[in-house]
Amino acid sequence: MDVPRTFLARSIGYAAAALLVATATATAGAPAVAEPADAPVENGGLLRSVKTDLLAGAIPTGVKATSVTYRSSDTRGKPVATTGIVMVPASKWTGRGPRPLVTYAVGTHGSDPSCRPSQLLTRGLTTDRSGVPMIELQLLDVASLLTRGFAVTMTDFQGTEAPGRLPYLQPIPQAHAVLDAARAAISVGAVDRRAPVGIWGYSQGGGAAAAAAEQAKSYAPELNIRGSVVGAPPTNPARTMMFNEGKLSAGVIGYFVNGVRAEYPQLAPKIDAKLNSQGRDFLRKTAGECLVGSVVGHYFRSTKGMTVSGRPLIEELASDPEINSVFQSFVMGRTAPSHPVLLMQNVNDDVVPADDANATADAWKRGGTNVARANINTPSLPPIGAPGHAVGLVTGNIAVNWLAGRLTQ
Known part of the structure; x- marks a missing residue:
């Protein structure tokens, strides 16, 4: 059941x-x-x-x-x-x-x-x-x-x-x-x-x-x-988010994308253009969630249904050179x-x-x-x-x- x-x-x-x-x-x-x-x-x-x-x-x-x-x-x-x-x-x-x-x-x-x-x-x-x-x-x-x-x-x-x-x-x-x-x-x-x-x-x-x-x-x-x-x-971080696609921890992808929109507001229009209604709802919900709520609310969820293209969300965002440049700036070492x-x-x-x-x-x-x-x-x-x-x-x-x-x- x-x-x-x-x-x-x-x-x-x-x-x-x-x-x-x-x-x-x-x-x-x-x-x-x-x-x-x-x-x-x-x-x-x-x-x-x-x-x-x-x-x-x-x-x-x-x-x-x-x-x-x-x-x-x-x-x-x-x-x-x-x-x-x-x-x-x-x-x-x-x-x-x-x-x-x-x-x-x-x-x-x-x-x-x-x-x-x-x-x-x-x-x-x-x-x-x-x-x-x-x-x-x-x-x-x-x-x-x-x-x-x-x-x-x-x-x-x-x-x-x-x-x-x-x-x-x-x-x-x-x-x-x-x-x-x-x-x-x-x-x-x-x-x-x-x-x-x-x-x-x-x-x-x-x-x-x-x-x-x-x-x-x-x-x-x-x-x-x-x-x-x-x-x-x-x-x-971006690779870590891709690694969590479809897993129990999939909700953290929403934290990451929301954070990029907040810290880099100039990218928000580009990000929003790649989202469908499911994607927008995902970001809205995860913005107000703690870890337990995100796990039980989005467990094993794929983000493919959240983008206009049908590709996983982080993969789709990384296809934009400007967004990907920001993702690469997060790499440590x-x-x-x-x-x-x-x-x-x-x-x-x-x-x-x-x-x-x-x-x-x-x-x-x-x-x-x-x-x-x-x-x-x-x-x-x-x-x-x-x-x-x-x-x-x-x-x-x-x-x-x-x-x-x-x-x-």
Whole structure:
């Protein structure tokens, strides 16, 4: 029997959410909201900060949290207000030197404002515009870092103040958001300005961490970055989107196209001309969805029925030279990071092509970067867009141990 997608979406979402809500409490502090980005502060400077409460039972006790709005800059260097959250253990740091800071970039959460990790870490449960609940999926990583005594800062990424504005997988705005989140943590007094800094991300966050590692020396040279953990990074975003065609994760294609339309408005007419009514509806829906809602709303969906030509959406868009030029500008590996990097990648990843991640790491090594690899060798799983990728979410201890070795020397 066919189960309607809307019923399935709500059932799965609420069942997952119940696991977290059972140990969550309401928050006392309000999350930071957007402020004018042209305020007289530097990138990473605070526009607003609010003390807030974290989830009870999900984050170690004795952690102080602050929701922040800070200044960052977009692809063209234009100031943009960006939100996030800074967390610091209340206990005194007893390790060598000042308390370390990790700027943590989350994996794909979605394109709706309700998907922001700063909200999920404080509210426990949000609901996107499709009516599907969303919970924070990377609590274990955050808890592991805080248990080690590290301060943690998490960006919500740019463009999350309105549906469909997220520059999904775009290296420049994602790198700026991650690096400026570290600056914001220093600005709010979470750590000393000389504190050792680590960068860590997986999936979308892995791409953001890779981009931040590449751009750190030129964009944020004052940060004392000791190492970056780059997990399953989509270093060739357009190819990654093609790789997700017809899979469980097909909804992320909508995030990507919406993000290109938002960050490159001059391309919007060309993109729109290639879409039929199904394509326009796909972009409209995914603009207001979080990851859970997109999976259950668009699972195994082909985008061939969304274009006027009948070709898959990303393939059709890439046929336009101007659009393809933008796609190619997103490819990473042209700038070698100036600090050590750990690449974590499942060789049988069914969401992010392992070949792209490995090609980027090889390019970095040729450029002089100290690159270590932690290959996750699972058996070959059905390439449906989930199991081969999700396995990387339970290998956080490798990342934490590697970071600890560099941040506490």
